[in-house]
Amino acid sequence: xxxxxxxxxxxxxxxxxxxxxxxxxxxxxxxxxxxxxxxxxxxxxxxxxxxxxxxxxxxxxxxxxxxxxxxxxxxxxxxxxxxxxxxxxxxxxxxxxxxxxxxxxxxxxxxxxxxxxxxxxxxxxxxxxxxxxxxxxxxxxxxxxxxxxxxxxxxxxxxxxxxxxxxxxxxxxxxxxxxxxxxxxxxxxxxxxxxxxxxxxxxxxxxxxxxxxxxxxxxx
Amino acid sequence: xxxxxxxxxxxxxxxxxxxxxxxxxxxxxxxxxxxxxxxxxxxxxxxxxxxxxxxxxxxxxxxxxxxxxxxxxxxxxxxxxxxxxxxxxxxxxxxxxxxxxxxxxxxxxxxxxxxxxxxxxxxxxxxxxxxxxxxxxxxxxxxxxxxxxxxxxxxxxxxxxxxxxxxxxxxxxxxxxxxxxxxxxxxxxxxxxxxxxxxxxxxxxxxxxxxxxxxxxxxx
Numbered sequence: 001x002x003x004x005x006x007x008x009x010x011x012x013x014x015x016x017x018x019x020x021x022x023x024x025x026x027x028x029x030x031x032x033x034x035x036x037x038x039x040x041x042x043x044x045x046x047x048x049x050x051x052x053x054x055x056x057x058x059x060x061x062x063x064x065x066x067x068x069x070x071x072x073x074x075x076x077x078x079x080x081x082x083x084x085x086x087x088x089x090x091x092x093x094x095x096x097x098x099x100x101x102x103x104x105x106x107x108x109x110x111x112x113x114x115x116x117x118x119x120x121x122x123x124x125x126x127x128x129x130x131x132x133x134x135x136x137x138x139x140x141x142x143x144x145x146x147x148x149x150x151x152x153x154x155x156x157x158x159x160x161x162x163x164x165x166x167x168x169x170x171x172x173x174x175x176x177x178x179x180x181x182x183x184x185x186x187x188x189x190x191x192x193x194x195x196x197x198x199x200x201x202x203x204x205x206x207x208x209x210x211x212x213x214x215x216x217x218x219x220x
Numbered sequence: 221x222x223x224x225x226x227x228x229x230x231x232x233x234x235x236x237x238x239x240x241x242x243x244x245x246x247x248x249x250x251x252x253x254x255x256x257x258x259x260x261x262x263x264x265x266x267x268x269x270x271x272x273x274x275x276x277x278x279x280x281x282x283x284x285x286x287x288x289x290x291x292x293x294x295x296x297x298x299x300x301x302x303x304x305x306x307x308x309x310x311x312x313x314x315x316x317x318x319x320x321x322x323x324x325x326x327x328x329x330x331x332x333x334x335x336x337x338x339x340x341x342x343x344x345x346x347x348x349x350x351x352x353x354x355x356x357x358x359x360x361x362x363x364x365x366x367x368x369x370x371x372x373x374x375x376x377x378x379x380x381x382x383x384x385x386x387x388x389x390x391x392x393x394x395x396x397x398x399x400x401x402x403x404x405x406x407x408x409x410x411x412x413x414x415x416x417x418x419x420x421x422x423x424x425x426x427x428x429x430x431x432x433x434x435x436x437x438x439x440x
Binding site for chain 1: 227228229230231232233234237238240241242243244245246247248249250251252253254255256257258259276277278279280281282283284285286287288289291313315318321322325326327328329330331332335340361363368369371373374375376378380382384385386387388389390391392393394395396398399400401403408409410412413415416417418419420421422423424425426427428429430431433435438
């Protein structure tokens with residue numbers, strides 16, 4: 001056990017959280033959900049300008065139909081991504097790996113509207129015939145989605161976008177026999193807070209849990 | 221670079237995904253979102269029975285007000301957690317660490333309704349005065365939330381729950397000077413797919429991105 005885990009516990013109540021310094025609160029609350037999925041979201045505007053944004057609020061919604069969700073901040077903040085998705089109905093999600101993490105993070109800079117984050121960061125748009133949003137050529141797991149639902153959250157004016165997975169491209173050898181993607185093979189990156197990037201180190205794969213049966217550790 | 225990342229790419233189109241074997245599809249689509257946050261969700265029913273469920277769809281919603289979201293499968297599947305949250309309006313989220321990962325996974329077994337997953341798995345309910353849902357004593361990051369919004373997703377009958385963070389308890393030494401939680405210090409666990417658990421290994425922390433400035437690697 002890590003020695004820091006044995007340290008005294010500290011508690012924050014609602015009023016403490018609200019009274020925190022803004023930057024401290026943003027970092028603390030952003031890391032409460034633990035390791036977050038992080039993807040590059042590719043979109044196109046009607047004029048064909050490719051937009052790319054780093055998104056750390058992607059989550060699994062369901063396997064059948066295959067659905068993923070993501071939360072977008074208010075349209076005034078992530079205007080290009082939001083407007084492109086609203087207009088075209090399509091977007092891509094592309095995993096980060098260590099070789100493109102700096103470039104991925106750099107897409108969060110506020111470039112002028114006419115600048116494509118692809119050009120600004122040196123990432124390469126990859127077009128798949130018939131799919132109206134750009135993928136990231138350097139990414140190893142590339143997902144193409146079509147919007148199915150949008151929900152406006154009242155609590156903080158964010159927008160939840162639910163998309164159906166129409167296309168997946170990834171290294172053949174990273175797909176295990178039973179379909180699980182080996183995220184260590186793809187070197188998929190995960191984020192904590194706003195800016196701290198990690199890779200995963202596998203602990204264990206466990207068998208399906210049943211009330212009166214011991215768990216088994218599964219070998220791949 | 222991992223050698224598997226250089227292997228040929230394989231592509232799945234919409235019709236391919238729909239035609240996949242059910243188990244293969246479930247594993248593949250579940251791992252598309254990369255590393256997922258995983259927490260134990262504690263609730264109480266009106267009779268005071270404590271329920272505990274492992275949830276891998278937790279995500280950050282906003283820092284001010286402090287909000288987190290999670291997706292619950294249809295009420296027929298996660299009935300206890302869903303009904304308890306609907307009735308009481310409160311729930312807790314508790315990070316996993318390697319020492320409680322087996323017990324956490326075991327909470328997903330379908331126990332009879334009168335059985336508390338705490339007792340069945342040997343985890344200890346921790347009560348905080350005035351908060352009507354149980355925390356997990358063995359967890360190192362414990363979060364108490366109150367429901368603010370619910371959204372029913374039409375696409376697959378899941379329910380999105382948005383909660384406001386009212387309480388946080390964690391090791392003092394794991395909170396960095398600027399508020400970021402050191403998830404390696406808390407040994408926070410992340411999941412891929414349905415059953416594969418990982419810890420994180422930090423790559424880099426990057427400075428705030430600006431259009432005409434090089435990123436710096438930040439030291440903690």
